[in-house]
Structure formats: structure tokens, C-alpha cells
Amino acid sequence: MRGFARGLLVALLASACQAPPPLAPPAEISIEILPGLAAREAPPEPEPERVEVLLDVTTSLRDGPAGVEKLLAARTAAARFVRGLPDTTALNVRTLGLIPGRSCETASLLAPRRGAHAHAALAAQIESLAPVGEGSLAVALAELRGVLASAGSLEHSRVVVFSDLGSECGGDLCTAAELLLDAGARLDFVVLGDAKAPACFGALVSSERWRQAPVLDAPDYRIVAYDPSPGRVPFVLAEGRANATRQRLPAGPVMVELGLDPPARIGPLVLSPGTLTRMRVVEFPALQPPVREWTWTTLPLPVKEGGAQ
Amino acid sequence: MALLASASLPARAADCVAWPGEPKPLPQVEDRDPLRARWAVLRARELVLRARDLETHAPQAAHLAWRRALCLDPADIRALAGAMRTLPLRLHRPAIRIESEVPPAAPDTDVWAALDTPVSIALRPGAAATRGQGEVSRSGIPPIIEAPVRAESLRRVDRSIAAAETQAEAARFDEALESVARARAGLAALPAGRDLAARWLRVEIVAATAEAARGRSDEARACLARVLAIEPDFAFDAQSTSPKMMRLLDAARAQPGAAR
Numbered sequence: 062m063r064g065f066a067r068g069l070l071v072a073l074l075a076s077a078c079q080a081p082p083p084l085a086p087p088a089e090i091s092i093e094i095l096p097g098l099a100a101r102e103a104p105p106e107p108e109p110e111r112v113e114v115l116l117d118v119t120t121s122l123r124d125g126p127a128g129v130e131k132l133l134a135a136r137t138a139a140a141r142f143v144r145g146l147p148d149t150t151a152l153n154v155r156t157l158g159l160i161p162g163r164s165c166e167t168a169s170l171l172a173p174r175r176g177a178h179a180h181a182a183l184a185a186q187i188e189s190l191a192p193v194g195e196g197s198l199a200v201a202l203a204e205l206r207g208v209l210a211s212a213g214s215l216e217h218s219r220v221v222v223f224s225d226l227g228s229e230c231g232g233d234l235c236t237a238a239e240l241l242l243d244a245g246a247r248l249d250f251v252v253l254g255d256a257k258a259p260a261c262f263g264a265l266v267s268s269e270r271w272r273q274a275p276v277l278d279a280p281d282y283r284i285v286a287y288d289p290s291p292g293r294v295p296f297v298l299a300e301g302r303a304n305a306t307r308q309r310l311p312a313g314p315v316m317v318e319l320g321l322d323p324p325a326r327i328g329p330l331v332l333s334p335g336t337l338t339r340m341r342v343v344e345f346p347a348l349q350p351p352v353r354e355w356t357w358t359t360l361p362l363p364v365k366e367g368g369a370q
Numbered sequence: 371m372a373l374l375a376s377a378s379l380p381a382r383a384a385d386c387v388a389w390p391g392e393p394k395p396l397p398q399v400e401d402r403d404p405l406r407a408r409w410a411v412l413r414a415r416e417l418v419l420r421a422r423d424l425e426t427h428a429p430q431a432a433h434l435a436w437r438r439a440l441c442l443d444p445a446d447i448r449a450l451a452g453a454m455r456t457l458p459l460r461l462h463r464p465a466i467r468i469e470s471e472v473p474p475a476a477p478d479t480d481v482w483a484a485l486d487t488p489v490s491i492a493l494r495p496g497a498a499a500t501r502g503q504g505e506v507s508r509s510g511i512p513p514i515i516e517a518p519v520r521a522e523s524l525r526r527v528d529r530s531i532a533a534a535e536t537q538a539e540a541a542r543f544d545e546a547l548e549s550v551a552r553a554r555a556g557l558a559a560l561p562a563g564r565d566l567a568a569r570w571l572r573v574e575i576v577a578a579t580a581e582a583a584r585g586r587s588d589e590a591r592a593c594l595a596r597v598l599a600i601e602p603d604f605a606f607d608a609q610s611t612s613p614k615m616m617r618l619l620d621a622a623r624a625q626p627g628a629a630r
Contacts, residue, residue: 095393095409097416102423134466134489141489145481221485242458245430251462251485255555258461276391341405345412348419352412356405 088312088332089362090284090340092319093305096277097345097352110217111151113209114139115168115201117224119158120192122253131225131253136188138251139223144184148176154183155205157196157224165230166194168201198224199232206241216245226256235261277344279304280320287314287329307337322346327355335362386441399443414442414449421452429456450588462486465558488558527556527569534576543580550577571600582614590615594622 116139122132139154146152153173160166174182202222209215220241226234238248239261252258282303285295299310303319312335316328321344332338340357388396392413397406399414421435436452443449465488534549553573557566578593597604597619606616 095405096391097413098420101416101419130466130468130491133491134464137491138464138485138489142481142485145484238459242430247429248459249462249482249485250460251464253464253466253489255463255551262459262461276389278391343405343409343412345416348412348416354405354408 087309088334089307089309089337090299090317090332091305091307091337092282092301092303092317092340093342094277094279094303094319095341095343096279097343098347099275099277101347101349109151110219111214112146112153113205113218113220114143114152114154115157115198115205115220115222115224116154116187116190117157117196117198117222117227118190118192119195119227119229121195121227121229122158122192122225132192134253135223135225135251136190138253140184140187142221142223142251143180143187146180148179150180152180152183154187155201156187156190157198157201158192158194159190160196161193162195164195165200166196167204168196195230197230197232198222198226198228199234199237200230202234202237202241203232206237206244206246209246210244215241218246219249220246221249221251223251223253225254226250226252226258235259238262277346282317282319284308284310284315284317287316303342312336321353325353325355330357333359336360337362385437396441398441410442414439414446417442418446418449418452421449421456425452425456430458432456433458454588460485464489465554466491467558523556524569527553530556531569531572531576534580535572538576538579538583541583543583546576546580547584550580567600571597571604574600578618579615582612582618587618590618591622591625594619595625598622 122135154171155168157168159169171186209218241248279302283300284298286298299308301308312332314329314331316326319325337360338357342355345352386396388394393406397410399407399410401407417435417439421432424432433453433456436449439449462485464486467488467490469490530549530553534546537546537549550573557569574593574596578590582590606619
């Protein structure tokens, strides 16, 4: 029996050593991550850019007091642009107004040129164009979108429109432009004359249709009682997600462990009874060098009526 | 230069809401909370790097990143320039100039930037105008503006300039800019002449004033750069001009290639 009693005493003493620290009045803590990008992504593989010119040389460009200038200016500006593009840039030129008649016709593709000075030859052709018909810019853009989509070239296309934005043949220019932008193309409108651009153009620019770069997810945390003794197994007081949610736990000295990469150990800090400790961590793992900074502030918890917290 | 929505790029409220995972409301670099301000600085740095990575290959994504950086730091000129460079939809309104001889294209010009530069159309002596007949030859008919027509055009331009100046003085800046656009179009359609320089000068000054009042400093500076191109020694009256306009003029003068 004496042996049993001694054994029991040893066991009791041992269990007393591993028992949790005595409970103190509760404190609260919130942990929040202010994150940067999860990782710096490699830029996508470059793909050759292709340029699609849509030149409006409809008969309406020569109407009005400045009509002759607008027509000449449209041709001159388009020819200047085409001539300035490197011959290595894939280029198509479509014209609106080259199909004779009084009805609204579709755009027609100028025969592509190849080899050295191909763009200069196209530019010369542009300079000699004369309007014989009408057409809708909006319809032409919608048709162009279809052509580019079927060729799988939308994302790397830049569409350049030379026009006075005449709307004789109607069509919804906003929708046509939006469809092209949505598909990833870029649009440049070179407006000859003083026609107002559709108001929708401003709204199209502000659209956030593109992929947002993901920031770091809020990591898990655990709060352990601070005990500097070597070889001690950490006693976990609380666990949770670092999303600024408040958590009650016993007051006392603690360490905060965050499941970041690499893991962060913050502390020791003393959680005082009746206080809220607000910890915030700025984490930018994708910067070179990575940045990790933290701070905490302690605020008194409001005292409820009757003295309870 | 007329880049669409360029003036409204910085920090529009609708654009600057916090994305999932970001602090709410979205901090700026001048946030009163030092940690939120620090986050904004780091996040802007990260976005600038990302925008640069993407600019060549995915300009639309780069545009979004530049704009995002502007939300965090609205005064970041690099981000503004980047956002302008990568606008997915741009509007250009090159002036149309009728000249006796078309100058040759400058070599090594960026064709995309050149979309904004004036379009020069040759005025061929002796060519006959067919205005009103509705026919244009295949080679293109040079516009001849006869003296009475020119005088009437000038009167219209003068009315537009006067209206713009009156509207700017009355702080009706949007109307002033519309009048400026009319005046510019009228002036651009006229053959170059010495009598036009003073008018261009007035147009660009009132345009600069209106653009600055609208908070569009880049546009205002561009107008003032054109003022300096016409009159390199131009200076505002320091007594009657706002410090902002004085600074913009200094900035225009300091631009590379500015007239001195």
C-alpha cells in the first residue's frame, strides 16, 4: 500500500504539473490580416498583337460644311497609321462605304498585302479610296467581333476605327464596342470632326470585368499560454480564423501563432482582464523582399450594468 | 490629345471599393491609421509591379491594376500614366490642318501616340472646290476656303472663343469646354495664317483654365504646352492668376521638348 500511495502521489504531482494554468478573468482578442497578393504570378506568355483597322469612308463624311476635310482627314490619318506600323504586325484593313448604293452595306476587307513594304502599299490604297456608299459603324464592329472570335484572335487584337461617328445607318455603337471590350480586344476611335462620342464610352472604361488578382486568404491562428520553460507542450487557449472576429479567452501571457508561410509566432503579449487586444498583421509574401509587420493595441472592454463584463 | 475618361481615372468611388480579402473601406496611403496607410503603400507597390508585368501581354488586366494603384494613391503620376497608356477604349480627336504642304511623318514615331497628332491635309494651289456638288475625285479634292467663307468662319470662331471665355469666367466650365471644342474645330478647318495664332492662344488658355478647374491637370498642362508652342515666352499675370495655374504653366514649360 505504501508503494501504491507513493505512486499515486507521484501521479498526482505529475498531472498537477501538466494542468492548465489557473483561469483568470476573461480577456478578448481579435486578429486581422491585412493581406497582399497571395503570390506574384508570372506574366502570361506573349502573343503577337494584331491590328484591325476599320476605316469609315462613307458618303456621309463629305456631307456638311467640313465634309471634304473629314473624308480626306480620315484617309490621311488611317494611311499614316498603317504606314507607321511595322510590317511584322499582323494587319487587316476594313472599309465602310466602298459598296455602291443607297442602302447601308457591310464593311469590306482590303486585300491583305504581304512582304516588305506591305503596309506602305496598303496605305497608298487607303489614300485613293473614294466613298460610294453607306454603312453602319456599329454593325461593322459587331461583324468584326464575329470574325475575330471565330479566328480566336480577340484577346490580342487592337481595333482602330477612323470615323466621324456618323449614325446615318444606325446601330448601337455602345453595345458593339462593349462586346469587343468584353472579349478582350482594345479599341481606339479616331474621330474626325466634332461629333460627340456616345456617353456610354466613359462607362465602358470603368467596368471591372477583368480578373481580380487574389489576395492572401485569412490564415488560421492559435493562441497558446506563454511558458518559456524548455520542452513544454504549448497549451492552446484558443483557435480561429484571422478575420478580425473577437474571441474570449483567459487573461494572461500568451503567444500568437499564425498559419502563414512561413509561420509567424508573435509575442509574448499579456492579455489583461477586461480588455480587448486587437492584433493586425500586414503580410505581403509576394513582394521582394517579403514584408510582414504587426501591431497590437489594447482597449478596455465596455463594462455592462451590474459590473459584469 | 483626347484620351477618353482620362480625367476621371483617379480614385473614382465606384472603382475603389475593397475587393474580397482587402481591408474595408479600402485604405489610401494617407489614411489616418498608420497600419492601413502602410498597407496601402505596400499594396500600391505590389499593384504597380503587377501592372508592369502585365502591360505588354495583358493590357486590360494591367489597366485594372494601374487603376487599383490609383485608388490607393491618387497622386501617383506613374499609375495615372500607366492607366492612360492601357485604356481599353480610347478616343482620339486629331485636329485637321489644311496646309500648303504636308510635312513628312516624323521617323520612329509611336503610331499609337500619333493617333492624337493633327492630321495635315495638303492644300493644292489651283484645285477647284466642288463643295455642294457632292462629288469628290478619287485623288481627293483639296478644300479651298474662299475669302468670304473664311471671314464668316473666323467670325464663328471668334464667337465661340468669346463664349468660352465668358463661360469660364462664370465658372460654367463644361460649357466653356464645349465652346472651346467648337472654336478648335473651326480653327483647325481654316488654312494656317498669322491671324490664327492669337486665336489659338486664347482657345488654349481658356481650355487650360477650364480643365484645371475641373481638376484635369494633365489636360490643362497639355493646353499650356500648346500655348508655349505658339508663344514660348508666354507668362500669366502673377497678381491675377491662381497659384495652381502658375504651377501648371511651369510644369508645361519643364516638359521635355517644351518651347522655351
